[in-house]
Amino acid sequence: MKKFSIAFLVTALLAFSGVGMAQSLQDGINDVYAERFKSAQSTFEKLVASNPNNLEAIYWLGQTFIETNNIKAANDVYDKALLASANAPLVIVGKGHVELIENKVSEARQRFESAIVMSRGKKGDDPAILNAVGRAITEVYTDKEKKGDINYAIEKLEAAAARDQKNAEIYLNLGNAYRKARPGEGGGKAFENYRKATEINPAFGAPYYRLAQLFYSQRNWELYEQYLNDAVAKDPKFAPAYYDLYYYKLLVKKDFAAAELDAAKFIQNTDPDPQNAYLAIQTKWAKKEFDQAIAEAKNLISQAGDKTKPIVYRLIADAYVQKKDTTPAKQYIDLLFAKAPREELNANDYRLKADIYSVIPGMEDSLFAFYKAGVEADTILENKIELLKRGAEVFRTKALAPDKKFLREKEGDLASMLVDLKPKATINEMFDVGRAYYFGGANAKSYAAFVKFTEKYPDEVYGWEWKFNNARVIDSTKKDSIAVPDALRLVEFAEKDTAKYKKQFLSAAGFLVEYYANVAKDGAKALEFVNKMLVLDPANQSLLSIKQQLEKSGSQRAPSTQPRTGSSGKTDSGKRETSAG
Numbered sequence: 001m002k003k004f005s006i007a008f009l010v011t012a013l014l015a016f017s018g019v020g021m022a023q024s025l026q027d028g029i030n031d032v033y034a035e036r037f038k039s040a041q042s043t044f045e046k047l048v049a050s051n052p053n054n055l056e057a058i059y060w061l062g063q064t065f066i067e068t069n070n071i072k073a074a075n076d077v078y079d080k081a082l083l084a085s086a087n088a089p090l091v092i093v094g095k096g097h098v099e100l101i102e103n104k105v106s107e108a109r110q111r112f113e114s115a116i117v118m119s120r121g122k123k124g125d126d127p128a129i130l131n132a133v134g135r136a137i138t139e140v141y142t143d144k145e146k147k148g149d150i151n152y153a154i155e156k157l158e159a160a161a162a163r164d165q166k167n168a169e170i171y172l173n174l175g176n177a178y179r180k181a182r183p184g185e186g187g188g189k190a191f192e193n194y195r196k197a198t199e200i201n202p203a204f205g206a207p208y209y210r211l212a213q214l215f216y217s218q219r220n221w222e223l224y225e226q227y228l229n230d231a232v233a234k235d236p237k238f239a240p241a242y243y244d245l246y247y248y249k250l251l252v253k254k255d256f257a258a259a260e261l262d263a264a265k266f267i268q269n270t271d272p273d274p275q276n277a278y279l280a281i282q283t284k285w286a287k288k289e290f291d292q293a294i295a296e297a298k299n300l301i302s303q304a305g306d307k308t309k310p311i312v313y314r315l316i317a318d319a320y321v322q323k324k325d326t327t328p329a330k331q332y333i334d335l336l337f338a339k340a341p342r343e344e345l346n347a348n349d350y351r352l353k354a355d356i357y358s359v360i361p362g363m364e365d366s367l368f369a370f371y372k373a374g375v376e377a378d379t380i381l382e383n384k385i386e387l388l389k390r391g392a393e394v395f396r397t398k399a400l401a402p403d404k405k406f407l408r409e410k411e412g413d414l415a416s417m418l419v420d421l422k423p424k425a426t427i428n429e430m431f432d433v434g435r436a437y438y439f440g441g442a443n444a445k446s447y448a449a450f451v452k453f454t455e456k457y458p459d460e461v462y463g464w465e466w467k468f469n470n471a472r473v474i475d476s477t478k479k480d481s482i483a484v485p486d487a488l489r490l491v492e493f494a495e496k497d498t499a500k501y502k503k504q505f506l507s508a509a510g511f512l513v514e515y516y517a518n519v520a521k522d523g524a525k526a527l528e529f530v531n532k533m534l535v536l537d538p539a540n541q542s543l544l545s546i547k548q549q550l551e552k553s554g555s556q557r558a559p560s561t562q563p564r565t566g567s568s569g570k571t572d573s574g575k576r577e578t579s580a581g
Contacts, residue, residue, distance in 0.1 A: 025056055032064055033206040034239050038271040040064045055081070055088050059132070062094045066101070066139070069341075074098050089115040089129050097136035100148050108148065112136070116156075123163075130160035131170045138177040142343060143379055150181045168201035175210055183379065190214060198234075205231040205238030212244065217380060221252060232265075242266035246279060250286050259283060275300060275309055282315060290319040310340035314349065321355055329356045347383035350374025351390055358394055367394065368410050375417065388418040396436065408440030416449065427457060434466055443470045447482075464490045465504045472511060479515055487511045491529075502536055509533050513546065523550050 028043035044061035047054050058081045065074035078095040081088060096111030112133045119126035134157035137148040157174040164170060175193035182188060191214060197207035212227035225248060231241035242265040250259035263279040270276065277300060285293040297316050301308045313336040320329035333353045337345065354370040357363045371391035375384045395411035398404050415433040419425040434449035447470040454463035468486040475483035487508040494505035509529045517526035527550040534543050 025054075025060070028057070028060055028064075032060065032067060033204075034235075034237060034269070035067075036239060036269075036271050037064055037068050041068075052084070055085075055090050058088075059090045059094045062091075062098070066097060071098060071101055087118065089119040089126070090132060092118070093129060093132040093136060096133075097140070100136060100140045103147060105147060108136075109152075112156075125159060125163065127160040127164035127167065127170065130156045130163070131167070131173060134160065134170075134177060135173045138173055138180060141180050143180075143183065145343075150177060153177045154181060166200055168197040168204045168207065171197035171200065172204070172207050172210065175207065179210075179214070198230075203234050205235030205241060208234060209238065209241050209244075212241070216244075219382065221248070224248065237269045239266050239270040242269065250283060254286075256283060256287060259286075275304055275307075275312075278309065278312060278315075281312075285315050285319055288322070290323050294319050308339070310336050310344065313339065314352070317356065318352055321352065326356050326359050330360075342377070345377050347374040347378035347380070347387040350377065351387050354391065354394065358398075364395075364398070364407060364410065367391075368413070371414055372417075375421070381421070384421055385418060388414050388421065392418065392432070392436070399440070406440055408436045409442040409445070410440075412436035412440055412442060412445060412449070416445075427460070430456060431462055431466075434470075438466065438470060443473045446470045447474060461490075461493060461501055461504055464493045465507075468508055468511075479519055484512070484515055487515075491532075498536055506533055506536060517546075517550065523553060526550055 024043055024047060028040045028047070031037070031040035031043065041061065041064045044057045044064060047057035048061060051057070058077060062074040062077040065071070065077065074094070075098045078091055078098060081091045082095060085091075092111050092115040096108040096115070099105075099111065100108040115129050116125055116133065119129045134153040137150060137153035138157075140147045141150045141153070154174065154177045157170060157177055160167070160170045161174060171193045175190045175197065178188070178193060179190035182190070191211065194207040194211045194214075197204060198211075208227050208231035212224050212231065215221075215223040215227065225245070228241045228245050228248070231238050232245070242262045246259050246262040246266060249255045249262060253259075260280075260283060263283070266279070267276045278297075281293050281296045281300065284296070294316055297312050297319075300312055304312075313332045317329045317332035317336060320326065320332070333356050336349065337353065340349075350370045350373055354367050354374075357367055357370065368391070371387060374387045378384050378387070392411045392414040395407045395414065399407040399411065412433055415429065415436055419429055419433055422429070430449070430453050434446045434453060437443070437446035437449055447467060450463050450467040450470065453460075454467060457463055464486070468483070468490045471483040471486040475481050490504055490508040491512065494501035494508065498505050509532055513526045513529045513533070515526075516522040516529070527547065530543055530547045530550060534540065534547065537543060
């Protein structure tokens with residue numbers, strides 16, 4: 001009896017110990033999702049120290065290192081475990097995750113397939129392994145670096161969900177995979193899977209947080225805030241949601257007191273870090289207390305050294321710019337771009353860099369590159385559009401200098417990118433492309449832009465008029481390849497309402513008079529257009545004189561009817577910058 005009691009006691013203690021370890025493992029996983037990576041690392045290291053064969057703890061320890069961008073440490077963890085046991089499917093997936101990061105795509109795929117086959121049982125594939133494979137690919141896959149096959153990840157995660165319909169993490173990862181595979185969908189399958197995760201485990205903060213991100217990209221602030229609040233209501237320790245609520249209230253709602261409360265909750269629920277002081281500094285920046293914000297940010301850099309987070313450099317650079325002191329700002333914007341991972345840079349960072357560099361003489365090519373790179377870096381259409389508008393405005397302003405008119409071509413390039421990017425560009429936006437090219441001397445580009453304009457707006461005079469303006473410059477020698485046809489088309493258009501389009505009619509008809517009289521030697525044709533012009537301007541002595549000469553001799557050289565031109569070939573009257581509409 002006594003032996004039984006002792007045996008029972010030992011069994012009970014082992015069972016209790018097992019439960020405690022399982023809770024510790026889940027605590028570590030929860031810390032990973034809540035971005036408390038130091039706490040997660042500590043938990044997993046203790047579990048591995050107490051049981052070197054705890055493959056789940058080993059896998060998650062490596063994942064924690066991956067999350068903190070310590071790829072070498074992750075690789076070391078997985079290599080060590082595989083030396084001890086080559087038949088560890090979960091660890092094999094972790095190793096494949098590292099290889100995918102290192103762009104060893106085929107090797108990673110082989111690891112994933114091997115792990116799936118190795119763990120396959122009588123009932124089919126192991127959902128835990130399928131989930132780990134889908135998670136690995138989804139974590140690495142980005143718009144800029146499409147490492148791995150995101151559709152393969154979805155396939156495996158769908159299979160995992162079918163095998164284990166009560167696992168909220170699988171649906172979270174599946175939502176992430178759909179979000180990356182279909183970024184323009186505005187939710188859809190990603191939304192469905194995140195919602196499913198919340199239904200399975202209402203206390204899991206991560207899917208609410210991901211739902212909020214869907215609505216952030218749409219600038220739907222009401223739902224964005226709602227889902228962030230849901231995340232912290234369901235899991236009061238979910239630090240990332242407090243962090244985003246802080247930024248939302250600081251920058252969108254401008255509620256500084258509420259923002260400071262969320263900052264305090266974030267600091268309370270995240271890993272201890274001296275750089276958490278940055279949030280208080282940023283609040284001063286938002287309040288436009290720039291001198292104090294700059295001083296405290298520099299102090300933070302002196303404490304953190306090489307571990308300084310890139311956002312600190314961003315804040316200092318922006319604060320200097322807002323103080324209209326761009327000279328010291330350059331040092332900090334350069335540090336931001338040197339220290340920040342490329343995927344963390346967005347359109348506003350490139351705008352800030354362009355603003356700083358725009359006051360440095362001779363940096364126009366670099367400026368253009370910044371705007372272009374910013375558009376490529378950002379994933380939000382609104383940010384891309386605003387950056388292109390800003391860039392076009394900067395080059396238009398710079399081109400006001402007498403020796404910088406050529407910069408309007410770069411304005412045109414950015415305006416053209418804007419038109420191509422927008423689902424529905426306006427008539428003025430399309431007109432601005434061709435106009436910028438015209439005054440920048442890029443007449444071929446301008447001509448092509450107004451060809452598109454006439455195709456989109458055939459009933460507007462502007463396209464036909466500016467096609468002709470460009471054709472006259474491009475075709476200044478031959479005159480008959482595009483200039484004459486475009487002049488004839490403009491005359492034809494203007495004849496629909498010669499009172500409304502008198503200026504355009506006289507310009508094109510005058511060109512044709514000169515062409516037929518002096519180039520084609522067709523006096524009769526020239527006289528035909530002179531007579532048409534006199535209908536609109538019967539008292540014009542110059543036209544009456546030309547008519548008299550042409551009536552005497554159709555082949556006689558006629559005086560020019562065109563406005564005086566400068567050395568560029570552009571007419572004085574053509575230099576007026578009209579806007580369409």
